[in-house]
Amino acid sequence: MNLTKPIQAGYFSGQSVFDLAQRLRAGCLTSVELTEAALDSIERLNPILNAFVCVDAAVALAQASKADELFEQGQDLGPLQGIPVAIKDNIDTFDHVTTYGSAHFAGCKPEHDAVCVQRLREAGAVIVGKTLTHEFAYGPTGDRSLQGAARNPWDATCITGGSSAGSAAAVASGMVPLALGTDTGGSIRIPAALCGVVGFKPSFASVPLEGVFPLASSLDHVGPLANHIEDARLLFEVIAGRRCAASTQARPLRVGWIASGSFGAVDAELDSQVYQAAQQLFGEGLQTVDELALLSAEMKATLQVLQRAEAFNVHAERMQNAPQLFEDEVRERLELSGEVRGWQYIRAQSGQARLKAAIAQIFQRYDLLVSPSVPITATPVDARVVQIGAQDMDVRAALLSHTSAWNLTGLPAISLPVGLVRGMPVGLQVIGAAGEDDRLLTLMGQRFPR
Amino acid sequence: MNLTKPIQAGYFSGQSVFDLAQRLRAGCLTSVELTEAALDSIERLNPILNAFVCVDAAVALAQASKADELFEQGQDLGPLQGIPVAIKDNIDTFDHVTTYGSAHFAGCKPEHDAVCVQRLREAGAVIVGKTLTHEFAYGPTGDRSLQGAARNPWDATCITGGSSAGSAAAVASGMVPLALGTDTGGSIRIPAALCGVVGFKPSFASVPLEGVFPLASSLDHVGPLANHIEDARLLFEVIAGRRCAASTQARPLRVGWIASGSFGAVDAELDSQVYQAAQQLFGEGLQTVDELALLSAEMKATLQVLQRAEAFNVHAERMQNAPQLFEDEVRERLELSGEVRGWQYIRAQSGQARLKAAIAQIFQRYDLLVSPSVPITATPVDARVVQIGAQDMDVRAALLSHTSAWNLTGLPAISLPVGLVRGMPVGLQVIGAAGEDDRLLTLMGQRFPR
Structure with a gap:
């Protein structure tokens, strides 16, 4: 809709997962080719945009080969099979370092995949890497994290918005056609808007949060970022573990x-x-x-x-034992958060x-x-x-x-x-x-x- | 069980509601006689014990006459019909002043009965008055309230325990055979123990709390005080709105x-x-x-x-606008309570x-x-x-x-x-x-x- 391409544009810029899925099945291209295109785009653009904080080409290409093998054997796990996907770095992946954007978790590798990641793997998606999150997802700018600031593909001097900063930049710049984000106050929709992509925050509790690092448990959501609504829907269906029902609409929309x-x-x-x-x-x-x-x-x-009371609950011990490891602005927010009173929380x-x-x-x-x-x-x-x-x-x-x-x-x-x-x-x-x-x-x- | 009578003993001392109910039905006595006995005992003992903070003889006798009329008409509302009962002063009654033990509510008359009181009326019980509660039920001694301290029938220089202080003293001294109390940390069982009567705190949420002034909503309970377990059970059945199931016990008790x-x-x-x-x-x-x-x-x-966070939630505006109306010790507890943090409440x-x-x-x-x-x-x-x-x-x-x-x-x-x-x-x-x-x-x- 009247968007030309961003200055920084990779292979998947504006592409449709629907189209890619058809071409994979028609034999016009392979998942390995798509994954290489993603890795090439990342290599070229990531030094400018800082969207990805961890990429493992070998792991990604192995997943892509597996997807291609399944295609050859006639096995079809659904429309995401063989499609490169990025995962926000506050979502656990057993095979990638996951830092939650924080020095507290520098170099950490979780033992298990988050449930939503597990579902993506079962759907045959290719996880190409982890995208920058504002530290502990606690900030809407996307410029405060262990890995610094993500940058906007339309103007690299500007923020992407956050906290799903890298996921928005990765999709908007065409490094990948799909990415997972999280949203506690707008963290999917804000960077989606600022970077010119689609971002969907589903209903509360419609996607399991196990393995997603909590920000505020009564407000946290996981959801997709994509070029197109249909693509966001495909990703949502996989992580929600169900197909969307067709909508019947008799009367005019209000x-x-x-x-x-x-x-x-x-x-x-x-x-x-x-x-x-x-x-x-x-x-x-x-x-x-x-x-x-x-x-x-x-x-x-x-x-x-x-949000404040729940966020401090998550970080109370870190604030006690190693406050200096938090980025300054995030630590200041947490200090305020610790002051919320119990009776205020009840109200x-x-x-x-x-x-x-x-x-x-x-x-x-x-x-x-x-x-x-x-x-x-x-x-x-x-x-x-x-x-x-x-x-x-x-x-x-x-x-x-x-x-x-x-x-x-x-x-x-x-x-x-x-x-x-x-x-x-x-x-x-x-x-x-x-x-x-x-x-x-x-x-x-x-x-x-x- | 090896208890002799307390020094201060009225008509109902040690009496059984079961027996009284039989005698009412046999025509050996009337509810008006029982209610007069209660009023006489209160008149004689209450200046020493300070168990009742509001008694309305006319209202009580009118209820008793109504109960006697129903007996004469052959109408039987169940075993509490015509039995004098006392209500703790943190439980709303539309026809008695209800102060919650606090200067904040001196002279107040609620618009409606609490649900448990309504059920008592429907069962034909005679409400003879309101019993002293520790201010806002926030204290286990029973010696801090708008109306001063309740006193132990076994030694009037000693506390009854609280917060259902007056209800325990009223039953223990034989002013009434039954009383309602509330229990957030022990407020029925503590004065029951210290005054030598039976006190039962039922399961959480088994008796509705509507019309009971809240202390801490996740811990509050309503229940009976009585001379005998069977009597406590009768009162519990009425306020819980159901008959107790007979228990079948095959194996030996552990x-x-x-x-x-x-x-x-x-x-x-x-x-x-x-x-x-x-x-x-x-x-x-x-x-x-x-x-x-x-x-x-x-x-x-x-x-x-x-308890602290929930209690302060109830009283935040009063602590803001009129802290001087709280009794000193209760205000000090509330000041501490306001300090509990939101994250601590979540934990x-x-x-x-x-x-x-x-x-x-x-x-x-x-x-x-x-x-x-x-x-x-x-x-x-x-x-x-x-x-x-x-x-x-x-x-x-x-x-x-x-x-x-x-x-x-x-x-x-x-x-x-x-x-x-x-x-x-x-x-x-x-x-x-x-x-x-x-x-x-x-x-x-x-x-x-x-």
């Missing part, structure tokens, strides 16, 4: 545009471009919803309390339940809600203040402002690339009702041009 | 005596007397269990974190689940566990240090030491009066497996002499 400003300031040009994209997609069905503005402050505050838990119910009420009148995924385009690496209109905003707060509500409520939400503003990608976020992942993917797959 | 000291120091004479009582009750089946000693410290710490929640599972393992080998209910006899009102052996102990910690584990684990536990030590009552605590309230009551009803 789509609510979340009134601009409900979740905080939005860059005016970006807002207008995303709104136009929504109008093109949904036409007359698009209505403006005002009520979210009344809930947004409470949603943010509630999420923040849950946030009941607040979460209450807010879920309030949002469910709104979804009685709408099939989908839409908004910008992120109210700004990618900022320079290390920048922490951004101007929106005349207003100085904290970059991190701005990045998270439009996505985190859907972690709190656990609703499925997808970010779709809808063009460029001042040369940088912007995303449209589409949110589905509780548990309606399949319907969201089907509806958007039908409407959103490849 | 009873575990919790090794003395597992939950902290115990007065030696008390320990030996309670152990002898357990031997008399269970004979050869009694074996010593050592494992609890390994879990007790973690159980106490876990309960403390849950305590998972700790509770883990400890429940560990205790369930022990109950695979035992039908019942037994211990002293409280390791000391009643201390003087306002005393905060007690000697156990050569050791100085905090009175409140000692009072709670043997009961609170069964709030954390939610198991049914009953305190039975098993004689006097140095002239003051002591209690045997019998703990049942998860959900086995009925079996515990049946087994103990068969074994424990009236």
Whole structure:
């Protein structure tokens, strides 16, 4: 949709996994060829983008050969067989070093695969490497980790967004056609929007979290980043361990545009471009919803309390024994997180339940809600203040402002690339009702041009 | 069991609700006569004991007349019809002032009955008044409340224990044959033990808590205080809204005596007397269990974190706006409670689940566990240090030491009066497996002499 290629573009730039899967089965290409193309693209582009933090060509090529053998024997494990995939480095892989982006785990190799990785292997996917995560996934910029900053394929002086920084850069630059990310406050959708790819956060608990390093257990999600909705759907089906149901839609779609400003300031040009994209997609069905503005402050505050208390719970011993190993900004966030009181956490838990119910009420009148995924385009690496209109905003707060509500409520939400503003990608976020992942993917797959 | 009457003894001292119910039905006495006897006993003894904080003779007598009318019409609502009952003052009653023991609620009258009170009314019971609770039920001594200290019928210079202080004193002194209490760390069993009556904390969530002022929502329980196990059972059946199932016991009972000291120091004479009582009750089946000693410290710490965070959650606004209205000791506890961190609460929640599972393992080998209910006899009102052996102990910690584990684990536990030590009552605590309230009551009803 009006996106030209990013400056840094590899073999898989814009390619469709559907097409690749057909060509593999037609014998037009092999998984080894695809994997070599991925490894070549990584070799060429990764020194600029820092998307991958661990690549093992031998391991990847062995998996690719295995996939090709199965093809030769007529064995078909499904559409991901032989397809190169990248895994965010906060997800365990037994055969790759997994650092969670932190000096605390430099050089560590987990004993087991995460369940979602295991499912990818069973589907015949080729794991080419691990992608950079903001340290412990605790940050939306993607420029603070053991391995430094990931860089945006559209402008390498800018952030990718995070925390699934490397996964977004790897897909956006065409190093791989698919990647796994995680999303606790927007960590899939934010870098997807900033890098111009599709990022899908499924419903809470729809993909098992075993083997994914926790950030905040009541908000954590695993999901796909891809060039196309259909490809995101294929990856989602594998990690969720089930096929998506076909959606039957009798009546016209009721789509609510979340009134601009409900979740905080939005860059005016970006807002207008995303709104136009929504109008093109949904036409007359698009209505403006005002009520979210009344809930947004409470949603943010509630999420923040849950996230802080749960994050500190994960890191309490490390904060006690080796605080110096954390990157400074992450340690500062954790110090604040340790201060959340028990009674505040209890209130946030009941607040979460209450807010879920309030949002469910709104979804009685709408099939989908839409908004910008992120109210700004990618900022320079290390920048922490951004101007929106005349207003100085904290970059991190701005990045998270439009996505985190859907972690709190656990609703499925997808970010779709809808063009460029001042040369940088912007995303449209589409949110589905509780548990309606399949319907969201089907509806958007039908409407959103490849 | 070897208890003579307390110094302060009213009409219902030692009486059985079973007997009274029979005599009401035989026409030997009326509910109005019973209620007048209760009111007379209260008038005579309450100036000494301070058990009741609100009594309304007119309201009580009207209920009694109604019960007598129903008897005359041949209508029988069950064994509690016409029986005088006392309600702890942290349980809502629409027709009595309900203060929760606090200046924050001086003179307040709730709009509705608590669900358990509603059930008592439907069973035809006569509510004679409200009994003193430690302020907001947040204390095991029963000597800190808007209405001062309740006093022990066996020695009015001593505490009743708490927080169901007035309910225990009212039953022990024979003002009423039955009373409702609440128990978050031992608040039914502690005063039952110190006053020489039966106190039963049922399984967590077996009695609805609507209309009971919360102390700590994951630990709160409602239950009966009575002269006899059968009477406690009658009251439990009414507030639980169901009849107890008859227990069938094929094999010999396996009873575990919790090794003395597992939950902290115990007065030696008390320990030996309670152990002898357990031997008399269970004979050869009694074996010593050592494992609890390994879990007790973690159980106490876990309960403390849950209780503190949940208690502060209830009182945060009052602590902000009118801290001076709290009794000093309760305010100090709340100040500490506000400091519990969110991450500690999260850990305590998972700790509770883990400890429940560990205790369930022990109950695979035992039908019942037994211990002293409280390791000391009643201390003087306002005393905060007690000697156990050569050791100085905090009175409140000692009072709670043997009961609170069964709030954390939610198991049914009953305190039975098993004689006097140095002239003051002591209690045997019998703990049942998860959900086995009925079996515990049946087994103990068969074994424990009236």
